Amino acid sequence: MTMTATDPRPALAEGLARLFRDGDPSILAPEAAWDMMAPVDHVAGRDAIMADVVAPLRAALTGLHRRDLIVIGGPNRRDTGGEWLVCVSHYVGTHDGALWGVAPSGKLAFLRAGEFHRLSDDGRHIVESRIILDLPDLMRQAGRDPWDGHGLGTEIAFPAPATQDGLCPPRAGGTASLDVVERMLGALHVYDPETKGSAGQTGEGGTWADDMLWYGPCGIGSNFRWDGFVKDHRDAFLTAFPDRKGGNHYCRIGDGDYAAVSGWPSMTMTMRAPYLGVLAQDAKLTLRVMDIYRVADARIAENWVLLDYVDLFRQMGRDILR
Template sequence: MAFHSQKRLVRKYYQALDTSEINTAADTVSAVSQFCSAELLWRGFHPFNEIRGADAVENQFWGPLKSSLTGLQHRIDIFFAGNNIYPETGGVWICSMGHLMGLFDKTWLGIRPTGKLAFLRFAAFHRIENEKIVETAMYFDIPHFMMQAGLQPFPPQTGQHLVQPGPATHDGLLYEEHDPKEGQKTLTLIDQMARDLGQWGSGLPLEAELRRTWHEDMLWWGPEGIGATYTIERYAKQHAGPFRASFSERSKTNHICRIGEGNYGAFFGWPNFVATPTGGFMGMPATGKPGAFRVIDLYRREGEKLKENWIFIDLLHFWKGQGVDILARTTGIAQP
């Protein structure tokens, strides 16, 4: 399938959200209701969490964000589609990734405005039925947004966080039809990688395990608080190794959607897995309390192995479940 109509729908939705900024609330409501089902199920990072209904999504998320980021626009780096491999949540899904960009002119979530350009890094999945978006998972890096406003939500991270670029190959916008065999090849490789990742016990040294599915010069674009890292050796040292050492009792992986097209693939869960911090994590002490990880992962395959990975983790939700309200602690304003 080419997924032309579904891709066109999501692109028009983004365009309507951007141009509705002639900026009345009614325009934004119209943009959401025009393209989304009235019964839309929307999942977002803390403090938004799960929202039901197109009007509620506009009132609770898009309206406040657009009033804070003057001239908000989508800058998309990755865009592709696929049939979900999980039949219980099946159908056609569109995945996109990039930044929401605007001038940070009004307070958002207690974060004080800078009057300067700001980027909210995001990834989104949209399920399409009957020419409407009926389900969305939209994950966004609020801690990185906080850093741009001069706040420091976390201790120093093991990797390095930047305004993250799109694919090195500049071919992430899959607006046209692609060979379905290539998408299946990507999905098969992601499945092998996910099985290795989920076991934490392949019997191989960590770097040897990673070399089964990753290029030696892989790029892992992690969230603020963890950061990005480059090459298998540094990824093992700066994230994968410390992460595995920090947690025990990792649950099985539970994804809602996994799709692939061409050299790109992605998945998300709600949550993806649960694990117990027993060795300290992100510079904070272990609690021994199970914590849920809401994650979107996007991948670029190059040849027979994975080359780039973009990761969105709801660290605000994870830490609030551990008894630490990072957003309230950093801004001084508690969210519902």
């Protein structure tokens, strides 16, 4: 399937919208398999996806519908290959029913989502997916703090890109956008243990824009500029997990001014210090990661980040959806 011959992105996005809004499974291949955030984890087969994912969402969120912020796609640069569709979305509705351990609020909810979907050879169906729904943030919206006051940055709903062009953007430049992101990822592996800085990130020749915006999951929150990123995320994370190693991505794509990478899991690390209210355990941990980037003038201007913290904290012995 060649995604540049005819643009399948709008039809695929509409197929996903119908899946959740109308319960129409036609976008799913019969053999589709979804790997999701905890506690759902792995769901195999179209019927199981409808029963174990779509039905619970439709039951919990009255009037369920998607509000996509970013829809991009393209060929996978990693050896795993395939054509992929990547979305940053919110699932929107009135939170009238419990959802995977999150008690209802009876109020409007915006459940943020990151999705990587591998497409069939004809580009019409989804055959494999990785999906993270930010259940801790749904819990926060329902009036319960998953972190007992230990959260870091500013908790906001994910915004659309500042350029307002995230839905099926013009396709030129995707290779260059992904090149910038890969250069940044390579430099992140080495950092100063005192300042938590990494060479090549900011300043002349850096990969991050001076006015970068980083939008993170519940617990980390969002932050502004490199110093805000370090203060509200990087410092605490590297203090708790100083030996963390990232990468291990199954998918990396570039599309226009956007790029996306994901690993399942991406990070391996050891917990050496307290983090978000949990004491250090010297535990070996893994972390499922999704990053979606907007690149402008050869620098990263915005970064939307989904992390499966329900699974991470499950490995620490804590059920944060209690």
